[in-house]
Amino acid sequence: MKKNSGRGSFEGATPSEFNSGYDFGGQWSPSELELARRQARKKKNQRSALIAALSSFLVLGTLVIVIVTSPGWETLRNTFFKWAYGVEVLPKIILGFGTNAMLTVIAGTSVALLGLAIALLRTSRSPALTPFRFLATAYIDIFRGIPMLLVILLVGFGIPALQIKGLTNNVLILGTLAVIITYSAYVAEVIRSGILTVHPSQRAAARSLGLSHFQTLRHVVLPQALKRVTPPLLNDLVALIKDTGLVSILGVTDAVRAAQIQTAKTFNYTPYVMAAIVFLLVTIPLTRWTDRMLRNSLEKQNAQGQA
Amino acid sequence: MTTPVLRLEKVRKTFGSEVVLEDITFTVPVHTATVFIGASGSGKSTLLRCINLLDQIDDGQILLDGEDISAADINPDEVRKKLGMVFQSFNLFPHMTVLENVILAPTKVQGVAKDVAVDEALELLKRFGLKDKADQYPDRLSGGQQQRVAIIRSLARHPRLLLLDEITSALDPVLVNEVLSTVRDLKREGMTMVLATHEMGFAKQVADEVCYLHNGRILEWGAPSAMLESPSRPETKEFLRRVHDAGRL
Numbered sequence A: 001m002k003k004n005s006g007r008g009s010f011e012g013a014t015p016s017e018f019n020s021g022y023d024f025g026g027q028w029s030p031s032e033l034e035l036a037r038r039q040a041r042k043k044k045n046q047r048s049a050l051i052a053a054l055s056s057f058l059v060l061g062t063l064v065i066v067i068v069t070s071p072g073w074e075t076l077r078n079t080f081f082k083w084a085y086g087v088e089v090l091p092k093i094i095l096g097f098g099t100n101a102m103l104t105v106i107a108g109t110s111v112a113l114l115g116l117a118i119a120l121l122r123t124s125r126s127p128a129l130t131p132f133r134f135l136a137t138a139y140i141d142i143f144r145g146i147p148m149l150l151v152i153l154l155v156g157f158g159i160p161a162l163q164i165k166g167l168t169n170n171v172l173i174l175g176t177l178a179v180i181i182t183y184s185a186y187v188a189e190v191i192r193s194g195i196l197t198v199h200p201s202q203r204a205a206a207r208s209l210g211l212s213h214f215q216t217l218r219h220v221v222l223p224q225a226l227k228r229v230t231p232p233l234l235n236d237l238v239a240l241i242k243d244t245g246l247v248s249i250l251g252v253t254d255a256v257r258a259a260q261i262q263t264a265k266t267f268n269y270t271p272y273v274m275a276a277i278v279f280l281l282v283t284i285p286l287t288r289w290t291d292r293m294l295r296n297s298l299e300k301q302n303a304q305g306q307a
Numbered sequence B: 001m002t003t004p005v006l007r008l009e010k011v012r013k014t015f016g017s018e019v020v021l022e023d024i025t026f027t028v029p030v031h032t033a034t035v036f037i038g039a040s041g042s043g044k045s046t047l048l049r050c051i052n053l054l055d056q057i058d059d060g061q062i063l064l065d066g067e068d069i070s071a072a073d074i075n076p077d078e079v080r081k082k083l084g085m086v087f088q089s090f091n092l093f094p095h096m097t098v099l100e101n102v103i104l105a106p107t108k109v110q111g112v113a114k115d116v117a118v119d120e121a122l123e124l125l126k127r128f129g130l131k132d133k134a135d136q137y138p139d140r141l142s143g144g145q146q147q148r149v150a151i152i153r154s155l156a157r158h159p160r161l162l163l164l165d166e167i168t169s170a171l172d173p174v175l176v177n178e179v180l181s182t183v184r185d186l187k188r189e190g191m192t193m194v195l196a197t198h199e200m201g202f203a204k205q206v207a208d209e210v211c212y213l214h215n216g217r218i219l220e221w222g223a224p225s226a227m228l229e230s231p232s233r234p235e236t237k238e239f240l241r242r243v244h245d246a247g248r249l
Ligand SMILES: Nc1ncnc2c1ncn2[C@@H]1O[C@H](COP(=O)(O)OP(=O)(O)OP(=O)(O)O)[C@@H](O)[C@H]1O
Pocket: B015, B020, B038, B039, B040, B041, B042, B043, B044, B045, B046, B047, B166
């Protein structure tokens, strides 16, 4: 019973157990009817595959022909897809992407912690925290409503303009700070929505077991909430990786900036395309993985609904 | 006379303008079971939630072992350490295994060492025939098994008083019996209980006193045989007749 596949199998008695003791006339072999059915199904599948292949070939082929035969194709290829040049600048872009990666790790960790803290503040009911609850709400409203580029400019150029002693002028740090500020507001809302979806009866059960408010949050509410919001948070992580490219506007030499420098030298746009490919190499696998996680967690929820 | 485990005096509870409980007075001596019967919406769940301090009463007094737990300066967490509550909808924690569900409160609330708590939990699970389910997640258990785990979870804390709210009404008739026999065992072992139920046959077996709740008031109370076989109030008669017609007697 341990490794029971769950769905459909009935507690304690699998169909084979039901059947044991009865003799159904020895070895089973598929009937004429079943054989004919299998044949028909196979044919249908083959036809579907054929149609899919044909339609893909037609659509993609047309696309390629339209692009390649268009009057601007030569120029387009030379300005955007000069592979030899692309390979030449690739090391610089990858080096720049190291900055994006580092920024993602540092900002991602800080955003997770800060977002969680803000979400907890917003969902708290303690009267002592009332001013913080108000501040948290204001924070979320403000930073979800401003384009991130503006926040980056305000923090990156605004703070140094204050010329306060001891405050950093390092654009990398300021850029990271701006990203953290903006993303925390989003992530806090996602986590909060997860906390709100945990049914009140779970809280009641925990409290009636004698768990304090904090213990209930820590052992019962948060584990369930975070599990539910993991897929959307992974989505935000993909977005974060891309958005780290925005700090290039402050002069941080990330992948985008590195490509920009190369482009400025030769007026050839291939470095931009290379930078795009570098980003895609990271974001596409992550997106696929996120998709799979989401599907799995949905399936699990549906299975629970049946139980 | 010894102090009763639980005593309610003139308890009143309102939700907005709706009076849900009114003039509720009763006593639960140690080792006895008091069973509340009554139509849906009569206030049974609210009554149990008030005893557990999940809802706040609007008047009257609740005494647990002689201590006024409805006092303003009482710490609900301390009170709940003495109470076990089992809900109609089980409310097991879905992200924890059966064993983790059972040892959560002993380890986190009562400070029992983990290995001690595990030993005791396994002992309890074994006693109620659920030892092989210890490492399963709740969604893999039948409703009856889930409810028995919920009972065990509240027993693991050695409650002074067990509150059971219609613990069988979400179950198939076949599964009802395994849960009820668990409660009968507890009664035999001397657990003090307050129950709300729709199972009259069961009420007759475990109750020392049956109270009929009608629109938030205790209309009639007494020994189970007298209450269930020859009630004196017309409302009680009517209620029992309807339960009987529904095939629950
Ligand atoms: N949180 C709440 N807010 C407002 N009204 C409530 C609340 N909880 C319960 N009530 C009302 O209190 C009354 C009693 O409800 P309660 O759940 O105690 O009944 P019950 O006897 O347990 O019914 P059932 O047998 O259906 O479980 C009902 O009229 C219900 O609408």
